[in-house]
Each structure stands twice: as C-alpha cells, then as structure tokens.
Amino acid sequence: MLVADLASTFHYLFVANGLYTFALCAGAAAVYLLLPRPNPYPALWGAVSSGLSLVLLGWQMVRPGSLAPEPILFYSFSVLAILGGGFLITQRNPARAALAFALVVLSSCGLFLLLAAPFLMAATIIIYAGAIIVTFLFVLMLAQQEGPSDADQRSREPLLATIAGFALLGVLLFTLSENFGTDNLRSLLDRIQAAQAKETAEEMARALGDSDREEQLFFDGFEKTIRAGGRSSEIQNLAGEVFNVRLRWNPAKQARDIEKMRTALAEFEAIALQTAALFGQLEPRGHWPLSHFSGPASNQTRDAFRRENGVPRMPAENTAYLGRSLFTDYLLAIELSGTLLLVAMIGAIAIAYRRPGRAP
Amino acid sequence: MTPVPLLHYLTVGAILFALGLIGFLARRNMILMFLSAEMMLQGVGVNLVAFARFRGNLQGQAFTLFIVTVAACEAAIALALILILYRTKRSLDVSLWQELREPGQDPTVDEEPLPPEPKEVPSPTLTPSGVEPLQPKETSHV
Numbered sequence: 001m002l003v004a005d006l007a008s009t010f011h012y013l014f015v016a017n018g019l020y021t022f023a024l025c026a027g028a029a030a031v032y033l034l035l036p037r038p039n040p041y042p043a044l045w046g047a048v049s050s051g052l053s054l055v056l057l058g059w060q061m062v063r064p065g066s067l068a069p070e071p072i073l074f075y076s077f078s079v080l081a082i083l084g085g086g087f088l089i090t091q092r093n094p095a096r097a098a099l100a101f102a103l104v105v106l107s108s109c110g111l112f113l114l115l116a117a118p119f120l121m122a123a124t125i126i127i128y129a130g131a132i133i134v135t136f137l138f139v140l141m142l143a144q145q146e147g148p149s150d151a152d153q154r155s156r157e158p159l160l161a162t163i164a165g166f167a168l169l170g171v172l173l174f175t176l177s178e179n180f181g182t183d184n185l186r187s188l189l190d191r192i193q194a195a196q197a198k199e200t201a202e203e204m205a206r207a208l209g210d211s212d213r214e215e216q217l218f219f220d221g222f223e224k225t226i227r228a229g230g231r232s233s234e235i236q237n238l239a240g241e242v243f244n245v246r247l248r249w250n251p252a253k254q255a256r257d258i259e260k261m262r263t264a265l266a267e268f269e270a271i272a273l274q275t276a277a278l279f280g281q282l283e284p285r286g287h288w289p290l291s292h293f294s295g296p297a298s299n300q301t302r303d304a305f306r307r308e309n310g311v312p313r314m315p316a317e318n319t320a321y322l323g324r325s326l327f328t329d330y331l332l333a334i335e336l337s338g339t340l341l342l343v344a345m346i347g348a349i350a351i352a353y354r355r356p357g358r359a360p
Numbered sequence: 361m362t363p364v365p366l367l368h369y370l371t372v373g374a375i376l377f378a379l380g381l382i383g384f385l386a387r388r389n390m391i392l393m394f395l396s397a398e399m400m401l402q403g404v405g406v407n408l409v410a411f412a413r414f415r416g417n418l419q420g421q422a423f424t425l426f427i428v429t430v431a432a433c434e435a436a437i438a439l440a441l442i443l444i445l446y447r448t449k450r451s452l453d454v455s456l457w458q459e460l461r462e463p464g465q466d467p468t469v470d471e472e473p474l475p476p477e478p479k480e481v482p483s484p485t486l487t488p489s490g491v492e493p494l495q496p497k498e499t500s501h502v
Contacts, residue, residue, distance in 0.1 A: 031379075035386055038472040061368060074364045078372040085376055085399055089383030094391055094452075101395045104376065108402050111372065114364075115413040117421050120428075124405070127428055131398075131435045138391060138439060142446050151389040151453035153474055158386050165382035172374040180367040295417025314416060325418045326425070337429045344433035351440040354447075 019060050020173065026053035028166040034090035035158040050086060054079065070114060077110040092152050102129070119319040182276050184225045189272045191218070196265045201256040204265075219246060222268075226275045235278055238271050245271070294325040369410035376403030390445065390452045394438045401431050 030050035033041045084103035091097040105128045112121040195207030209215030226239040245267045252260035290297035383396030405424045412420025449456045
C-alpha cells in the first residue's frame with residue numbers, strides 16, 4: 001500500500017507533471033544562487049536558471065493561438081511582477097530592492113485593471129506609491145553605511161528559506177490545479193469539436209474512439225473529469241447528463257444518422273462548456289435572502305450572469321458599485337478600518353517619539 | 361476569444377506570495393523584510409480580485425480594499441518600530457537582535473568574512489592652471 005502510494009506520487013511528480021516540477025526546482029535554484037552572500041555565485045547561473053524556470057512554466061501554461069490583447073497584457077504584467085519579486089528578494093542594494101517593489105506593485109495594478117477593478121488599481125498605486133516613497137526615504141536616510149554591511153551582504157539560512165518557499169509554492173500549485181485546472185476538460189472539448197467538424201457519418205462515428213473500448217474510455221474520462229470539478233449538485237448533475245446523452249448518441253451511431261449524431265455532439269459540447277464555467281464553484285446552499293449589494297449573493301447560481309465564455313458581466317461603474325457595496329454590506333468594517341487607521345497613526349507617533357532625557 | 365483562465369491569475373498570486381515568504385525568511389535587512397511581507401499581501405490581493413472577477417461580485421474587491429488599509433497601518437507601525445530598533449543598535453541588521461531567541465538555542469555566527477570594501481576611485485580634477493595671461497585692455501576706436 002505504502003509502496004503503491006509512493007509510486008503513484010513519484011509518477012505524478014516526475015512523469016505526469018515532470019516539467020512543472022523541473023520548473024519549480026530551477027526557480028528554487030535561481031533564488032538560492034542569487035540570494036546575497038559574502039562570496040556570491042556568478043550572477044549568470046542564477047539568471048539562466050530563473051529564465052529556464054519562467055520559460056518552462058510559460059511553456060506549460062500558455063496556450064498557443066490566443067493572441068488577443070487580454071492574454072498578451074496578462075502574461076507581460078505577470079512576468080514583470082514575478083521578475084520584480086525576484087529582484088526584490090535578491091538585490092544587495094536596498095534602494096534598488098525598493099524600486100523592484102514599486103515594479104511589483106505597478107504590474108499587479110495592471111492585473112487589477114485587467115480584472116475590471118479600476119478603482120482598486122488607482123487606490124493601490126496612490127497608497128503603495130506613497131508608502132514606497134516613505135520607505136525609500138527611510139532606506140536612504142538610515143542605510144547610509146559605508147561599504148558592505150551585514151544586513152545586505154548576508155542571508156539568513158538561504159537554503160532552508162528557499163526550500164520552505166518553494167515547497168509552499170508547489171503545494172499551492174498542486175491544490176490550485178486540482179481545483180481550478182481545466183486542461184483535461186479542454187483536451188476533451190477539443191476532441192468533441194474535432195468530431196463535430198467531420199464530414200461523413202462514418203468518420204464521425206469513429207472520431208471519439210476507433211473501437212467501442214476506446215470510446216468507453218473516452219466517456220469514462222469525460223465523466224471523471226466533470227466529477228473532479230467539485231461537489232456541487234450542478235456539476236454532479238452534469239456528469240449524470242453525459243450518460244443520458246450517450247443513450248441518444250449510441251443508437252444514432254449505430255444507424256449512422258449524421259443529424260442525430262451532430263445533435264448529440266452539440267449536447268456533449270454544451271456539457272463541457274458548462275462544466276468549465278462551473279469549475280471549482282462552491283455549492284450554493286439554501287435560499288436565504290442574502291444581500292445583493294455586492295453583486296449576486298453567494299447562494300445564487302450564477303448562470304443568469306454568465307456570458308457564453310464563462311466569465312460573468314461586471315457593472316461598468318466600478319467605483320459607484322464598490323461604494324454601494326462598502327457602505328451597505330461592509331459599513332461596520334469600513335468604520336472599524338477608519339478607527340484602525342487612527343489608532344495606527346497615534347501608535348506610530350507614540351512609538352517613534354524621542355522622549356527628552358531618555359536613552360533612545 | 362477565450363479569457364485568461366482563473367488558474368493563471370491564482371498562479372501569479374501564489375508565486376508572489378512564495379517569493380515574499382522567501383524574502384521574509386532569508387533577508388536580514390529589516391526594511392527588505394517588511395517589503396517582502398507587503399509583496400505577500402499583493403499576492404493575496406491579486407487572488408481576491410481574480411475571484412471577484414470570476415464570480416461576478418464585488419466582495420473580493422472590497423476585501424482587497426481592506427487589505428490595502430491594513431497594509432497602510434502596518435507600514436506606519438513597522439516603520440516606527442524599525443526606526444526605534446535602528447536607533448538602539450545603529451544598524452538595520454535583524455540578526456543583531458538574536459539575544460531575543462529561545463533559551464537553549466545556539467547563536468548564529470557569521471563565519472565568512474565580508475568582502476573587502478571597494479577602493480574609492482579618486483574623482484578626476486583639472487590640472488592647476490598657470491598664470492592668467494594678460495588681456496589687452498579694451499580701447500575704443502571711435
């Protein structure tokens with residue numbers, strides 16, 4: 001039992017997802033090599049390693065053929081953010097590290113804008129840019145040490161820190177891809193669409209699998225992939241629907257009736273598309289009257305709000321709607337956070353105040 | 361046109377979070393540790409806004425706004441604390457505070473010596489000039 005578990009883990013890590021594992025290891029090596037130490041490794045090794053890791057991760061995740069503006073902007077902003085984060089933790093010069101942090105903030109603000117959150121983008125730029133300037137001044141004021149210093153030229157346990165960080169990242173990516181990964185579903189969808197494009201009934205009957213056994217495997221995989229999408233009743237119903245449509249597909253296939261086969265394939269496609277839209281969704285529970293001020297309540301099914309490609313509509317006046325949400329659903333929280341700001345300001349003044357006649 | 365899947369936004373958030381964690385654990389400059397913590401908050405913010413987009417409501421954006429508020433408070437307090445710690449030890453190195461460790465733990469000792477200070481290159485100066493040549497007095501020819 002233990003051996004079988006170990007073997008399947010090994011297979012998952014190094015055979016099925018070998019490139020992901022390799023990309024993570026290359027990233028860990030890059031961070032380890034680049035972290036500051038008194039006798040640094042050549043910077044070229046770290047640069048090559050980090051480039052390799054980014055290229056491998058991109059190779060795995062980016063789907064070719066999508067040259068729309070949104071994916072291009074998304075991938076450039078995310079690469080900038082990741083590179084900025086790498087510079088932030090590996091720079092010896094604290095002033096440069098603060099500038100790298102500004103890069104991280106600006107590119108994640110670009111991601112906010114792509115995610116239909118313009119107010120949040122502006123607020124983050126203003127607040128973080130202000131904080132950055134203050135921090136930057138502190139760095140310049142305080143860290144005017146001549147020559148190399150312990151604080152900047154050494155790392156605390158670089159190997160253990162890198163292993164901890166990348167182990168966490170690996171676990172996070174594993175969990176995310178189990179819950180939100182739609183790659184399997186997409187390859188199944190591609191096969192269904194390829195079958196729809198066939199001209200003759202004979203070809204279409206063979207498109208999902210040459211023999212009956214292969215077709216059985218295809219449908220088993222289809223159902224399993226749908227069921228992996230979550231425990232919500234909508235998804236489980238969709239998985240059952242596959243069986244119902246097969247009851248129509250099989251006789252049509254036997255009779256080589258191309259029109260009925262087309263209809264069944266279209267139904268399979270609709271099931272796959274609906275599943276992709278629902279992937280990772282929580283079970284909507286009960287019908288309590290929850291607040292609608294922040295968009296559809298969490299116990300509503302969101303079919304009414306979804307467009308055909310699976311992303312819901314958002315209101316165009318982001319600021320007005322965010323304000324309505326903050327001053328209805330989150331009224332108490334916003335009052336408390338105002339109080340928190342006041343308390344933090346008083347606390348900061350009280351801590352940093354230099355009392356006359358006392359040591360620091 | 362297919363939109364960018366939710367998984368990719370979540371991946372970017374996870375990578376920012378992990379890099380911030382490494383920075384917080386490995387760096388010894390207190391200001392850089394603080395910046396790494398802020399980068400972890402940015403990763404969480406990207407996550408929440410992506411969920412808000414893909415679920416079609418504003419709850420994630422409202423949460424991120426509160427995160428930004430708390431981060432501003434944190435920046436104020438953290439900079440005040442860093443200031444007072446710097447005044448005590450005259451350095452931003454967090455390892456100087458290792459007397460606060462648990463009893464029974466060995467202190468960390470830096471064995472490798474720091475690299476030698478780079479020699480200051482003298483800034484170029486002009487060679488001293490000689491005696492200023494006499495100018496002929498300006499006369500009018502009117």
